[in-house]
Amino acid sequence: MYDDGYDHAAVERRWQEAWDDASVYRTPDEVEDPTYVLGMYPYPSGQLHMGHVRNYTITDAYARYRRLRGDDVLHPMGWDAFGLPAENAAKERDTNPRDWTFDCIETMKDQMASMGFGYDWDREIATCTPRYYKWNQWLFRRFLEEDLAERRAADVNWCPDCETVLADEQVEGEAELCWRCDTPVETRELEQWFLKITEYADELIDYIDGLEGWPDSVRQMQRNWIGRQEGTRLAFDVSGPDEEYGGVEAFTTRVDTVFGATFFALAPDHPISEELIETDEAVHEFVHHEADPDGDEPNGVETDLTATHPVTGGELPVFVADFVLSDVGTGALMGVPGHDDRDHAFASKMGVDIEPVIAPEPEDGEPGAPDVSEAAFVEDGVLVNSGEYSGLESAEARERLTEDIESAEHGTQYRLRDWGISRQRYWGTPIPIVHCPDCGPVLVPEDELPVELPEFINTTGNPLDAAEEWKRTTCPECGADAERETDTMDTFVDSSWYFLRYVSPDLEEAPFDRERANDWMPVDQYVGGIEHAVMHLLYSRFVTKTLADHEGLQHREPFTNLLAQGMVQLEGEKMSKSKGNVVSPQAIVEEYGADTARLFMMQAAQPERDFDWSEQGVASANAFLARLKDVVEVYADGEIETTDERDPTADYVEGEIEAAVAVAAEEYDELVFNTAVREAQSLVGTLRRYREAGDVRADTFERGLSVSLRLLSPVAPHICEELWETLGHEGFVVDATWPEADADRDTIEKRRRLVENTREDVRQIIDVADIEDPERIDIVVTPEWKHEALGVAIDSDAPNVIGELMEHDSIKRHGEAAADYGQQLQENREALQRTLDPETELEALRAAAWLIEREFDTTVRVLAAAEAGDDVAAKAEPSRPAIDIVE
RNA sequence: GCGAGGGUGGCCGAGUCUGGACAAAGGCGGCGGACUUAAGAUCCGCUCCCGUAGGGGUCCGUGGGUUCGAAUCCCUCCCCUCGCACCA
Numbered sequence: 001m002y003d004d005g006y007d008h009a010a011v012e013r014r015w016q017e018a019w020d021d022a023s024v025y026r027t028p029d030e031v032e033d034p035t036y037v038l039g040m041y042p043y044p045s046g047q048l049h050m051g052h053v054r055n056y057t058i059t060d061a062y063a064r065y066r067r068l069r070g071d072d073v074l075h076p077m078g079w080d081a082f083g084l085p086a087e088n089a090a091k092e093r094d095t096n097p098r099d100w101t102f103d104c105i106e107t108m109k110d111q112m113a114s115m116g117f118g119y120d121w122d123r124e125i126a127t128c129t130p131r132y133y134k135w136n137q138w139l140f141r142r143f144l145e146e147d148l149a150e151r152r153a154a155d156v157n158w159c160p161d162c163e164t165v166l167a168d169e170q171v172e173g174e175a176e177l178c179w180r181c182d183t184p185v186e187t188r189e190l191e192q193w194f195l196k197i198t199e200y201a202d203e204l205i206d207y208i209d210g211l212e213g214w215p216d217s218v219r220q221m222q223r224n225w226i227g228r229q230e231g232t233r234l235a236f237d238v239s240g241p242d243e244e245y246g247g248v249e250a251f252t253t254r255v256d257t258v259f260g261a262t263f264f265a266l267a268p269d270h271p272i273s274e275e276l277i278e279t280d281e282a283v284h285e286f287v288h289h290e291a292d293p294d295g296d297e298p299n300g301v302e303t304d305l306t307a308t309h310p311v312t313g314g315e316l317p318v319f320v321a322d323f324v325l326s327d328v329g330t331g332a333l334m335g336v337p338g339h340d341d342r343d344h345a346f347a348s349k350m351g352v353d354i355e356p357v358i359a360p361e362p363e364d365g366e367p368g369a370p371d372v373s374e375a376a377f378v379e380d381g382v383l384v385n386s387g388e389y390s391g392l393e394s395a396e397a398r399e400r401l402t403e404d405i406e407s408a409e410h411g412t413q414y415r416l417r418d419w420g421i422s423r424q425r426y427w428g429t430p431i432p433i434v435h436c437p438d439c440g441p442v443l444v445p446e447d448e449l450p451v452e453l454p455e456f457i458n459t460t461g462n463p464l465d466a467a468e469e470w471k472r473t474t475c476p477e478c479g480a481d482a483e484r485e486t487d488t489m490d491t492f493v494d495s496s497w498y499f500l501r502y503v504s505p506d507l508e509e510a511p512f513d514r515e516r517a518n519d520w521m522p523v524d525q526y527v528g529g530i531e532h533a534v535m536h537l538l539y540s541r542f543v544t545k546t547l548a549d550h551e552g553l554q555h556r557e558p559f560t561n562l563l564a565q566g567m568v569q570l571e572g573e574k575m576s577k578s579k580g581n582v583v584s585p586q587a588i589v590e591e592y593g594a595d596t597a598r599l600f601m602m603q604a605a606q607p608e609r610d611f612d613w614s615e616q617g618v619a620s621a622n623a624f625l626a627r628l629k630d631v632v633e634v635y636a637d638g639e640i641e642t643t644d645e646r647d648p649t650a651d652y653v654e655g656e657i658e659a660a661v662a663v664a665a666e667e668y669d670e671l672v673f674n675t676a677v678r679e680a681q682s683l684v685g686t687l688r689r690y691r692e693a694g695d696v697r698a699d700t701f702e703r704g705l706s707v708s709l710r711l712l713s714p715v716a717p718h719i720c721e722e723l724w725e726t727l728g729h730e731g732f733v734v735d736a737t738w739p740e741a742d743a744d745r746d747t748i749e750k751r752r753r754l755v756e757n758t759r760e761d762v763r764q765i766i767d768v769a770d771i772e773d774p775e776r777i778d779i780v781v782t783p784e785w786k787h788e789a790l791g792v793a794i795d796s797d798a799p800n801v802i803g804e805l806m807e808h809d810s811i812k813r814h815g816e817a818a819a820d821y822g823q824q825l826q827e828n829r830e831a832l833q834r835t836l837d838p839e840t841e842l843e844a845l846r847a848a849a850w851l852i853e854r855e856f857d858t859t860v861r862v863l864a865a866a867e868a869g870d871d872v873a874a875k876a877e878p879s880r881p882a883i884d885i886v887e
Numbered sequence: 888g889c890g891a892g893g894g895u896g897g898c899c900g901a902g903u904c905u906g907g908a909c910a911a912a913g914g915c916g917g918c919g920g921a922c923u924u925a926a927g928a929u930c931c932g933c934u935c936c937c938g939u940a941g942g943g944g945u946c947c948g949u950g951g952g953u954u955c956g957a958a959u960c961c962c963u964c965c966c967c968u969c970g971c972a973c974c975a
Contacts, residue, residue: 217969220891224971231975252975265975298973323973333975341888342973415974533970603914605900610968612899616915623928630929675901678913692930753908761941763932769940830955831907855931875941879908883941 006629008593012718016113024734025118027074029504033519034072037063038499040528040536041078041125045085046104048111050568050575050613051529053585057598057715058565058607058671059527060117064714065668068738074520075118076502078125079105082133082428082491087456087463096456097427101128111586115594116717118734123505127494132501133429134450135511136493139543140193140432141443146550148196151441154420158188163461164424165190193431193487194418197542201226201414203556204541213561215608218533225534227415229253232398235407236264236307236334238272238318245272247407248307251329254339255408256397259386260357262347263335264307265300265319267326268293276303276320283320291322298323298346310405311387321346329413337376344376358394359384367391419539421490426456426463428488436475436482445476451484462486496539497547499523499558518554525671526559527607533564563671566610568601575613583613595716596622602673602715603681625719628684628712631691632705632723640691642698649690650697652847656686657704659748661741664711673715680711693850702727707739750836754879755848761883762852771887776859777852778884781842782876783865785811786821787835790878793825794832801826817874835879838864845881 019025027034039059042052056077063075079101086097093100105126112119125132143149157166159178166178166185176185197204205226208219232255235247250264266273268287276283286301300321307316316334323342324333337347337354347354358381359367367382380394389397402408422431430451432444444451454470457463464471464486475482497511503520504513528536540558547553567574570581588597600621605611634640660683667676687704690696706727713720713733724733762777789811793801802822806812811822825832836844842864849860865873868882876882 215892217891221970224890227971227974229974250975254975293973296973321973323975325974328974330975335975340975342975345973413974415971530969609900614899614915617899620914627929675913678901682913689930750908757908757941763941765940767933768938768942771940828955833908835908880941885940 006626006719008595008719009590011722012114012116012594015718015721016116018721019118019732019734022732024732025075025120026122027072027076027120029516031072031074034074035063035066035525036074036499036520036523037066037525038076038502038523038527040526040532041080041495041498042108043080043083043085044101044104044108046107048108048115048585050583050585051565053115053597054568054601054607055527055529055565056112056115056117057601058563058673059525060115060717061598061602061673061714062525062527062668062671063118064717064734065738067734068710068714068736070737074123074502075120076123076125076505077112077117077119077121078123078498078502079127080491080495080498081105081126081128082488082494084425084427087425087427090456091458094458098128098456101126101427114589115585115598118717123502125498125501125505127429127491127498128427130450130452133494135497135501136429136489137432137444137449137451138446138511139493139497140489141446141449142550143195143546144443146546148199148546149193150196151191151193153189154192154194155187156190156192156420157185158190159183159185165422190422192420192422193433194420195493195542197419197539198414198416200542200545201228201416202412203545204416204538207541207557211557211562214559215562215564218530218537218562218564221533222538225416225538227413229413229415231255231411231413232402232408233330233411234258234310234334234402234405234409236310236316236332238264238305238307240303240305245305248272248332249330249407250332250334251411251413252334254336254394254398255401255405256380256383256389256392256394257336257339257357258309258311258334258401258405259383259389260336260338260355261309261334262316262337262353262355263319263343263350264316265321265324265333265335265346267324267331268320268322269326270320270324270331272305273320276305280304286320291320293322293325295322298342298349300346300350302350310407311401317352319346319350327417338372339376339378341376341378344372355385357383357385361393419490419492419542421493422487423490424462424465424486425488426453428491429493430464431485431487431489433485434473434475434482435485436478436480438480439475439477441485442475442477442482448476464488492535492539495536496543499526499540500547500553514552518552521553521555522557523559525561525563527563527565530564537562563607565607566605568613569610570613588618592618592622593625593718595625595719599625599677599712599716603677604674606674607671624681624684625716627688628708629719629723631684631688632709632726635691635701635705636726636728640701641695642701643695644698646697646700648843648846649693649850650700651843652850653686653690653697653700653704655743655748655751655844655847656683657700657707657739658741658743659752660711661707661739662743662745662748665738665741666745668714677712677715680708683711684708689851689854693854709733710736710739747836747840750879751840751844754836754841754844755851757879758845758881758883759848759852759855762856762885765883765885766856769885771885774856774858774885774887776861776886777856778868778872778882778886779845779849779852779860779862780868780873780876780882780884781838781845781862781864782878782881783873784838785814785818786876787838787878789818789821789825790832790835793822793829794834801829821877833879838878841879841881 037059039056063073066073081101086101089100090097157171159166161181161183171185178185205228208222231251231253233249233251235249238245238248268291277287282301300319303318305318307318335343337343338356339358354372356369356372359369360381369384370377383389383392383397402410432451433441436442454467457466459466471484473482473484500512500517503517507513544558545556548556575582600618660679664676664679709720709724721733789805796804798804805822811818846862849862853860872882872884
């Protein structure tokens with residue numbers, strides 16, 4: 001017969017070469033609007049890991065499915081090829097980032113090929129090539145021209161040892177250590193380039209509602225990240241013994257609590273605080289030695305300034321406090337300890353008054369001020385102790401106060417900051433700027449792009465700073481000696497538009513072909529890890545919107561449907577090198593083959609869920625493919641006895657074929673690969689049972705096999721391709737057409753349930769009645785009139801259905817039986833369900849009889865009611881045939 | 888703390904949107920049987936409890952509610968995961 005497994009290496013190599021030779025994954029530029037299926041391009045680390053394999057198996061399977069459905073498909077791949085790891089690796093190996101990166105790309109490309117991923121490699125991009133990063137520079141120019149980029153001073157994470165800026169993600173833990181050298185990170189103020197993503201904050205948050213093809217979690221994370229807050233800006237006049245500071249703006253979402261403001265607080269780096277540091281010893285001491293913005297305790301120091309309450313005119317003490325953050329709101333706040341937990345803690349500690357001005361909504365009568373001595377009352381309610389505003393509800397008071405207070409106006413705050421893209425690193429896109437002593441920062445003219453990276457210099461700090469020759473240039477404006485900008489761009493710039501470059505990867509005149517992009521975009525199905533929920537996906541949305549506003553792109557969102565795939569774990573834990581619990585995809589491919597690895601991953605769980613890697617699961621996927629191969633080959637070799645006759649068993653198998661097609665299509669459409677695959681696998685099981693039950697009808701069996709192969713080919717393409725050929729089909733299964741099926745799911749499910757329930761009942765009877773060796777089993781389908789009665793009962797809205805039933809002669813003439821059944825229907829009135837009609841029921845059971853015969857090794861008769869004895873038939877009900885077992 | 892998602896049988900995992908045929912798909916593990924000299928593979932069953940003709944009981948984190956009927960809808964609480972967080 002066959003042994004476990006098959007020569008997957010030979011099969012897979014063969015078809016990979018054949019696909020390649022035939023360019024089956026090529027998407028010609030002429031196609032009108034291909035289904036754009038995209039996996040997030042990888043950083044070329046040199047090794048494909050399980051996360052990649054899962055990610056790209058999902059896109060590959062979906063792309064293949066769409067092809068079967070007749071779509072043109074765009075399924076490209078590229079490399080997120082810039083980034084610090086290449087610099088580190090180059091230093092360690094005494095090479096340079098470029099060579100190291102291209103080595104890695106080559107390796108990973110081979111690994112992808114060995115997985116059978118079908119990409120249009122003619123559209124491959126690598127962001128570290130000048131022909132790609134030229135367009136980063138071009139985009140930077142456009143940003144600057146449209147006033148969407150600017151250079152300004154900013155606080156950044158600085159590692160004194162590596163002498164470079166670190167992104168927030170590269171600062172580890174509470175202690176804030178550099179991820180590379182564990183040196184404590186410092187804050188440093190540097191001149192940095194920013195892209196003004198905040199200009200799009202409102203659109204970025206508002207459009208989230210329209211991203212219905214995105215997971216809620218990602219949408220929520222983006223909303224949080226943008227963090228829009230509606231509130232009120234209002235000014236407090238601040239003055240000291242010797243100085244007037246005028247109105248100092250504070251932002252609050254709770255202006256309704258303004259009468260409870262008992263202090264005013266400034267961030268340690270607020271301009272006024274910085275002035276006080278010079279003159280006030282206590283403030284100096286506090287800011288430099290005591291302030292601990294990361295601590296849980298709110299700390300502060302009282303100043304000799306006072307703030308004037310904008311409504312009451314009262315004098316409030318002014319503090320410099322470490323819980324006030326300069327990048328939140330205005331860096332100054334009104335303290336309302338009665339109604340804010342943090343203000344309450346601070347006031348208690350500093351001995352500031354705590355006044356209740358909001359009362360809980362009273363059940364009846366007058367609102368009573370809550371006791372806020374121990375804890376703040378933070379909810380909305382009714383104003384008290386608030387002068388003419390007392391008695392108003394919080395929401396209304398907010399509006400009135402914002403209107404009435406002279407310095408107050410409605411304000412919106414965002415958590416989102418502008419996107420700092422400067423990196424003091426070598427392996428990235430050079431920012432196309434020349435610093436001229438006279439003209440300042442000047443853009444490199446378009447016709448001089450790209451500004452290419454110089455040779456790598458192995459040095460501490462930024463290699464571009466050390467590239468003296470490269471740095472030296474002349475000012476494009478005045479021609480004077482000048483220096484190049486030595487910062488490079490954040491690699492998220494590269495990935496914020498790469499999906500557009502695939503549309504026209506070789507275009508020399510523009511980053512993308514506008515017309516084709518308008519036709520092909522947006523990406524129909526994007527797939528990647530949840531770790532990109534905010535950064536990459538938000539930047540991509542932002543850049544897409546700027547291109548829509550300034551470059552004629554007719555799409556404001558880049559990704560219609562997004563799938564955040566789950567993790568592949570080992571014993572419930574994330575696979576990681578440091579834990580040493582990594583399963584290598586290459587090892588699996590070698591041992592079992594790519595098809596097995598892909599099949600196992602897709603059947604293990606829904607794509608968005610985490611799941612555990614399981615050796616048994618892999619083995620069982622492999623065993624399945626071996627069985628599939630066996631049954632196809634045995635059939636193709638003519639070793640299965642066939643007949644031309646159509647019998648009920650063939651009907652059954654055909655029904656299952658239709659069902660499998662219908663169900664699998666629905667599941668593939670929704671990317672629920674696990675259930676789609678299960679359906680295909682169970683069809684193969686059915687075919688194998690069919691074959692074992694006796695002679696098979698050739699047409700039916702062959703169609704079953706051919707359908708199985710097509711349903712499985714998106715997930716296990718190589719073996720299906722091989723067997724497609726074995727079956728004698730011309731052409732590739734990749735290019736095949738999805739089988740037609742005219743079954744609806746409701747009927748499929750009812751039929752299957754009827755058959756299952758009936759088999760179940762037979763087993764139970766035999767077991768409970770202790771029947772050793774049944775001689776014959778009769779299954780008797782319900783008489784027509786009961787179906788009719790059921791229908792009448794479902795449609796009826798009479799209080800008692802029996803009367804209505806008896807108006808039908810066809811029912812009435814069954815006398816007592818009709819009355820009994822009517823009674824039963826009446827009792828279950830609310831629970832009645834439509835069933836299959838009697839003919840379909842009979843046909844479904846006849847078709848399934850062989851399963852029962854086979855199981856109990858006996859004769860099974862499926863009879864219409866008229867063909868059976870009344871005593872037996874009487875027990876039958878719709879969807880519940882009578883069963884008579886003769887011992 | 889705020890927000891999102893989730894808690895299903897020995898384990899994994901469907902079902903929850905759109906309440907009914909749900910003791911609850913499928914897989915894994917375990918048990919029994921067939922085949923085999925045997926093992927493996929394959930095939931057929933069983934795998935909450937009771938039951939000599941398809942029956943009954945209990946059950947889907949907890950406690951309540953809505954309904955003729957709840958794993959599914961509503962509320963309470965508990966627990967887990969993720970994101971954000973001295974955010975004014």
